[in-house]
Amino acid sequence: MTTDSQRVNTSPHVSDEIRKTTCYMCACRCGINVHLRNDADGKPKIRYIEGNRDHPINKGVLCAKGSAGIMQHYSPARLKSPMKRIGERGEGKFEEISWDEALELATSWLKPIREKNPKKLAFFTGRDQSQSLTGWWAQNFGTPNFAAHGGFCSVNMAAGGIYTFGGAFWEFGAPDWGKTELFMIFGVAEDHDSNPIKLGLSKLKSRGKKIIGVNPVRTGYNAIADEWVGITPGTDGLFVLSIVHELLKAGRIDVDYLIRYTNAPWLVIDDPDAKDHGLFLRDKDGNAQVLDRKTGKTVAYNAKGVKPDLQGEVNLKNGRKAVPSFTLLANKYLDDRYTPENVAEETGVPASQTRRIAAEIAHAAFEKEVIIDQPWTDMKGERHEKMIGRPVAFHAMRGISAHSNGFQTCRSIHLLQILIGSIDSPGGFRFKPPYPRPVSAQPAPHGGNIPNTPLKGPQLGFMRGPEGLLLEEDGVTPQRIDKAFSWDAPMSSHGLMHMVIANAHARDPYGIDVLFMYMANMSWNSSMNSSGVMKMLTDKDENGEYIIPKLIYSDAYSSEMVAFADLILPDTTYLERHDAISALDRPISEPEALCDAIRWPVIEPDRDVRGFQSVLLDLGARLGLPAMTNEDGTPKFKDYADYIQNHERKPGVGPLLGWRGKDGSKTGRGEPNPNQIDTYIKNGGFSETHVPAEALYFKHANAAWQNWAIEMGLQDAPVENVFQLYLEPMRKFQLCAEGKAEPQPPETHRERILNCFDPLPSWYPPFEGASIDLSQFPYHALTQRPAAMYHSWGSQNAWLRQIHGHNPMFIPGEICDEVGLKDDDWAYIISHHGKIKVPVKRMNAVNGKTLWTWNAIGKRKGAWALSAKAPETEKGFLLNHIINELLPPKGDGHRWSNSDPITGQAAWFDLRVRVEKAPAEDEVSQPQVDAQNNPVGTPDQTVEYGKEWTK
Amino acid sequence: MTLLPAQTNKKLGLVIDLDVCVGCHACVVNCKEWNTGGYGAPLGDVDAYGDNPSGAWLNRIHTFEVTPDDAPAQIVHFPKSCLHCEDAPCVTVCPTGASYKRSEDGIVLVDESMCIGCSLCAWACPYGAREMDPVENVMKKCTLCVDRIYNDNIPEIDRTPACVRTCPANARHFGDFADPNSNVSTMTRERGGYDLMPEMGTKPVNQYLPPRKKSRPEETTEIAPAFVPKAGEGLLGWLDRALEKLG
Amino acid sequence: MHPAISVIFFTVTSGAGFGLMTMIGLGFPMHNGIVAAFLSYLLGGGLAVAGLLSSTFHLGHPERAWRALSQWRSSWLSREGVIAIITLLLFAVYALIWMFTGQRIAPLGWAVAAGSLLTVYATSMIYAQLKTVPNWHSKLTPFCYLAFSIASGLLLAGMIGKATLILGLPTPTIIVIALGIAWIIKSVWWRRADTIGFSQTGSNTGTATGLGHLGKVRLLEKPHSGENYLTHEMVHQIGRKHALKLRAIAYILGGIIPVIMCTFALFITPVFFLLIAAISMIIGLFAERWLFFAEAKHAVSLYY
Ligand SMILES: Nc1nc2c(c(=O)[nH]1)N[C@H]1C(S)=C(S)[C@@H](COP(=O)(O)OP(=O)(O)OC[C@H]3O[C@@H](n4cnc5c(=O)[nH]c(N)nc54)[C@H](O)[C@@H]3O)O[C@H]1N2
Ligand SMILES: Nc1nc2c(c(=O)[nH]1)N[C@H]1C(S)=C(S)[C@@H](COP(=O)(O)OP(=O)(O)OC[C@H]3O[C@@H](n4cnc5c(=O)[nH]c(N)nc54)[C@H](O)[C@@H]3O)O[C@H]1N2
C-alpha cells in the first residue's frame, strides 16, 4: 500500500527559468519573478508570476491583478498588427497594414503640421510611465498641446502637495509606517501604491497603532480601519479645518517647526487698497521679511540668528501694515465657522468625533514623540543631536482630489500635517527621493507654436503667478487646446486631458488636425460624458469631414477607444518590451532609498507589434525631430532600449540611475554604460541606493540630504524648501481678479477666482452641487477602484472578469426604503446631465447620502474580444454617462469645465443624483451603445491554462 | 484510506486575520495561477470570454456587512479556502479513496486520478471549500500548497503557500497548530482565533482571527491643551509664551 | 441543492427495482416458468441496474466508477455500491435457479431481500449522513426511502405477480397501506423540513462567519460576480410557491392516483390499473425526489 506521502510529489519541477522584471498590471510597479517553463513544443511560456522579495515596492507580495498577468499577457483581445480604419469611426472596422505603411502614414499627417502650425497636433497620453520620453518628444515636435492623464486623475494631490511643501502623497512620499502612532487615510479605495499601502496597514496593525479611515464608503482599507469617519463627499476640507480649529484653540501645534520650516512668520502686507495687499513683504533682493522678536525689526526670514515672531503687527511706511501670515491663519481658523458643531451638518461627522480625533492627533503628536538618536545638520548649518518626530501620518487620494475644491482640501490636510510638525519627521509623512522638490525646483509651463522648432521647455510645470499664464496676445484666449494654464485653470500643472476632445470638437479655443493618443480609453471609462464623447469623435463638419480630422492611437488591446482611431499603432504587452521607470519621471523610490526600474522583454512577441516608445522614437526620426536624428538624417536611437541606455538629459544624467559610467561603477551621475540594461536585469530589474542615515528625515532642510541629492544628480545645487502655508501665487491671481494687477481675467472669471483662490487653505462647496437644484439631486454618486481590476484593462482577463463581471449600484438602506428598492431591483440614477439604468444592491456601511459603484466595469459591446451579451455589457455600467465634462450652463456664455478652478482637476466625485425605481424589463443596463466590430477575432471559450505541465 | 488518520503528527493550516483582510483577492488569483499549472488538473474556466464566465478556484473572498445594534454598519472581508478539518466529513464520504487526509501533516487532498467526480465530498463540506473543475470534472480543493511547502526546487523562504506569500496585508499565516509555540498557535491564542461553524463537528484546523474593536463616533476624549489660557489673554497670547519657551 | 436528473432517476428507479427484488426475495407469489421468472428478474434487476447506471451519468468520470467500491469502511456511497452489486449477483443466482428449476430458494431470497433493503438504506444514508443539509440529516430520511422503495416494490410485484391476498388482505389493499405509510412518513418528513432550517445545528451566517457576536451579518458581495460551482450546485433555491405546487403534484401522482387505481384494481383488470398506478407513482416520485434536492438548503448557502 502506498503511504500518504507517496501519493503526491511534493517536490515537483516548477520552472525552467526565472526572469525578473516590473509588473504593469497597474501603475504601482511592483517587482515580479516571471517563471518560464517550456510548453509541449519547447517554447517558453509563463508558468507563474510571483512578487520579487528583494523589490523595494512590493517586497515579495503581489496583488490580484499582478497575479493575473498570465491571462493579460495571453489575452485574446491583444492587437496583432498595425491597422488602418476602413469603416466609419466608432465601427471598429480595420484593415491590417505593415509597420512601414503605418509609420509613413503617421509621418505624412504630422509633418505638415510641424511645418505650419505645430499646435494642430494634440498629443495626450494615459497612465504610461514614460512621460519623460513622450513629453520630450512633444517638446521637440513643438506643440504646446501635450499632457498625460494627471489632469483628470489626481493633479490636485500633486499640485496641492508640491505647492505647499514640495512633495505629495503617493508618488512623492509615504507614511512612516514603522514609526507612526496614528494614521489617517482620506478618500482612498486602492490607490497607485496598492501593495505598499497594504503592507503598511498591516505593519500598523501588527504594531497595534490606530488607523482612521475618512471615506463615505466603508469597504477595503476603510473596512479594516479602527475608526470610520463616514464623511459626506466634498466636505473633507471643512472637517480637517475643524480639526485645525481645535488644535489651534488648544495650542497643540509645533511652534518650533513652524518657525524653522514654514512661511508662518513671513509678513503679509495689510493694505486693503494696495496692489500688493496680501503679498509677502519683501526686501530689495526679494527676500520675505519677518518680525524679529529680539529687535522688534523686520529682517529677511533667512537672516542669521533671527528669532521670528508668529504674531503681532508691523507698521510700515505710509500707514501700511504687515502681519505674520500665521496671524492671518490663526484668526481665520479660530473663527466659529470651524467649530466641530458648526461643520457637523455639512460634513455629516458628529462633533464628538471631530473633537476626539483632534484630541487623538494632539496626543499622538505631542505625547508620543519619536526620538531617533541620529545627529543631523540643517541647511543653515545648525546641528541637531536628535531627530524628533511627531508620529501622526496622513494619506489621501482621489476622494480628496476628484472634487472641484480638491486643491484647497488637499492643502488643508497638508496644513494640518505641518501645524503638528509631521512632514518628513519621524513617524509622519516622508518624502520619497528625488523629492522634496518644491516649486522653485520645478519647471514652469511652456507654450509656443513655432514651425519646425522645439518648445523652449516642457509643456507642463508649475505656474508661479498670473504673468506666466499661457494665453494668446489678447490675454484671454488659451494657448492650449485643453485650456490649461489659462484663466480657466491657472495652476493646472498636469493639463486637462478630460477636456481635449470636447474642446477640439467645439473648436474652442481652436480646432486641431491630429489627435494622437496613447494608452487612454478616452471614448469610454476615462472620459466624462462617454456617450457625448463618442459622438464628438464621430461628428462631421459641413464638408463631411470629421471635426477631429485624424486620430492616431496606440493601445495594446481591443479597447473601446480603438474603434475610434484612424490609425492603430499596436503596442506590446508589458512582458514584451523595454520600459524605464525613471527618476526623470516618477521612479519607484521608497523613503529610505532612491530606486528606479526597468521592464525588458521576458518573452518575445508572437504578433506584429512594437513597443510604443520605440515607435515614437522611430516616428520622431522620420519627422526629423532634432533630438532624435543624427546630422545625416539617420535615427539617433535604434529603439527604446538604446535610448534608455544612451540618452542624456544633461551630461551624465539619463533615464536610469543605476550602474552608470562606462564600467557601471557610478550611481546617479555618470556616462552611459553599454551594459546598463543587462546589469539591471542581473539585479532583478531595479536599482536601489540607500539614503544616508543622516539624510533620512527633515530632507526639506537637511544639509546631508542636499549634498547627497546633488551627488546623485537629482539636483545641481541646494534647493531651499520653505513650506508655503500661505500660498502667495494664489493671492496674485486674486489681485488680478480684484482689478489691482495685470493681466486681467475676463469678467466671467473674477468672482470664482476671488472665492476660490484663497492663499490660505479654504473650503467652498463643490461646484456641481452649488449650481443645481439640490432638492432635485439630493444624493452623491461615486465610484471606487476595485482592488482586483485596473480600469478597463481587467475585463479581458479570464480570471479577473469572474471576480468583477458586472457592477451593482450600492445604495444606502434609507434611500432604498424611501424609493422602494431591494437587492437585484433596477433603478434609474439621474443627474443634471443624464440618466442610467442600473442593478441595485442595498448597503448600510456607507454615508447615508452616498451611492457608489465599482469603476470601469461596464463595457461596450464588441470591445475586449468579449461576447455580445457579456455581463460587463448587459449588467455592468459606467457612471461616466451621467457625469458631464461641463458644468450646468450659468448663463454667462462660458463653457465652464467640470474641474477644480485652480488646477483643472476633473471633478468626478462632485456628481449629484436622484434615484428612481426602474422596471426590470429585459434586465439590461442603460444606455446600451451599438456594438463595435471586434478586429481581433473570437477566442476559445474554454481555458485550461497550464495543462501541458499537469498530469 | 478514506478513514481519517487517528491522529496526525503535524496539524498544518492557516490563520486568517479578519482584522487586516482588505478583500483584495490577491490570494485568490495567486492561488489560481500557482495551482493551474501545478498540482493535479489545471483549474479550468468555461465561457471565459462569454456571457457566463466561471471557473474553479480554491480560495474565495466574501464580503459581509455586519450591523451592530448600536453602532454604524461595518464591512468584513472574508477569505475562505479549505480548513483542513481534523474530522473531515469530505474524506469519509468519498467512495473512491481519492480524498484523504495525510497522516503526517493533516493536509486534506484529492488524488484526482482516482476521483470519479461524484460531488459527494463537496456536499459533505459545510464551508464550500471544494469545487468541481468544469473542464476536467474532478474535484479540486486547496492543497495547502503541498507542492510548495516541501518543494526542494524553490528557495526555502518560499516554501509557504502561494496565498500566504502573496497576501499584501499579511492577513494569512501558515504553520503547525500541533506545535503550541508555532506562529499560528500563538496568534490564535493571543487574538482569540476561532473555528468556523464549530457545531458542524468538523474540527477545522484553519483559524480565523476576529476584527478588533472599533471606535464609535460618539465616544469622547478631551484635547489636552498645550497651555492654560490666562485671564484676558488674547487668542494668540499663548503664542508668546510658546515662543518664549523656544528661546 | 441542485436537482440533477440522473440522480433523481437513480434514486427513484433503483428504489423501485430493489423494492421489487425485496418482494420477490421475500417470496411474493409470482408466475412461474422460465419466461415469467426471467421477466420478473428483468424488471426488478433492470430497474435497479438502470438506476445505478444512471447515477454514473452525473459522475465527472464514469469510467472510473468501479473505484467507488473501495471505501465501504467509511463511505455510504461505497457501501451502497458494494451491497448493490452483491445483492444483484445473489439475485441473479436466485433468478437463474428459479428460471431453470422453478425453485425459489427461500434463504437466498431472504438474503436478496435483506441486501435490497440494505442497498436502499445505504442510498438514503448518503443523504441522511450529511449534517450540511438539515432537510436530509434525519432518521426519517432512510424511512422515507425504504417506505417508498417497499411501496413501489409492492406495487410492481402486485402488478406482475399473481398474489390476490397478502397477509389476509387483498393485494391492492396492502399496496394502498404501504403507499399510505410511505406518504405519511414523507408528510412528517416534509413537516420537519419546513421547520428545521439550521436549528438542528444552530448554524447561521453568524456562526458560519464567526461574526455573529458583532451584529447582524449579511452578505454584501459574493466572491465572484457570476455564478460558480458552489452557487449552482449548493445554493440552488426554489420558490416557495413553486415548491408547494410540486408537492401537490407529488401527492396526487405519487399517492392519490395510485390509491384510486388500486381501488379500481380491487374490482377489475388489476394488472391494467396497477400498471397505471405504477407509472403514476413513479412520476410522482420523480416530483418528490426533485423537491428532495431542490428544497434542501446546504450550509454553504449561509455564505451566499
Ligand atoms: N467614473 C469615473 N471615471 C473615471 C475615474 C473615476 O474615478 N470614476 N477615474 C479616472 C482616472 S483617475 C483615470 S487615471 C482614468 C483612467 O483611464 P484610462 O487610463 O483611460 O484607463 P484604462 O481603462 O486603463 O485605459 C487605458 C488604455 O490603455 C490600454 N493599455 C493597457 N496596457 C497597455 C499597454 O501596455 N500599451 C498601450 N499602448 N496601451 C495599453 C488599455 O487597453 C486601455 O485601452 O479613468 C478616469 N475615469
Ligand atoms: N486596483 C486598482 N488600482 C488602481 C486603479 C484601478 O483602476 N484599479 N487605478 C489607479 C489610478 S489611475 C488612480 S488615480 C488611483 C486612485 O486611487 P484611489 O484614490 O483609491 O481612487 P478611487 O478608487 O477613485 O477612490 C476614491 C475613494 O474616495 C472616496 N471618496 C469619494 N469622495 C470622497 C470625499 O469627498 N471624501 C472622502 N474622504 N472620500 C471620498 C471613495 O469612496 C473612494 O473610496 O488608483 C490607482 N490604482
Ligand code: SF4
Ligand atoms: S499593485 Fe499589483 S498590478 Fe500593480 S504593479 Fe503591483 S502587482 Fe502589479
Ligand code: SF4
Ligand atoms: S490577499 Fe490577504 S488581504 Fe487580500 S483578500 Fe486575500 S487574505 Fe485578504
Ligand code: SF4
Ligand atoms: S473544509 Fe471542507 S473540504 Fe476542507 S477538510 Fe473541511 S470539510 Fe473537507
Ligand code: SF4
Ligand atoms: S468527487 Fe471525487 S473526491 Fe469527491 S467524493 Fe467523489 S470521488 Fe471522492
Ligand code: SF4
Ligand atoms: S494554501 Fe495554496 S491551494 Fe490553499 S488557498 Fe492557499 S494558495 Fe490556494
Ligand SMILES: [Mo]
Ligand atoms: Mo488615475
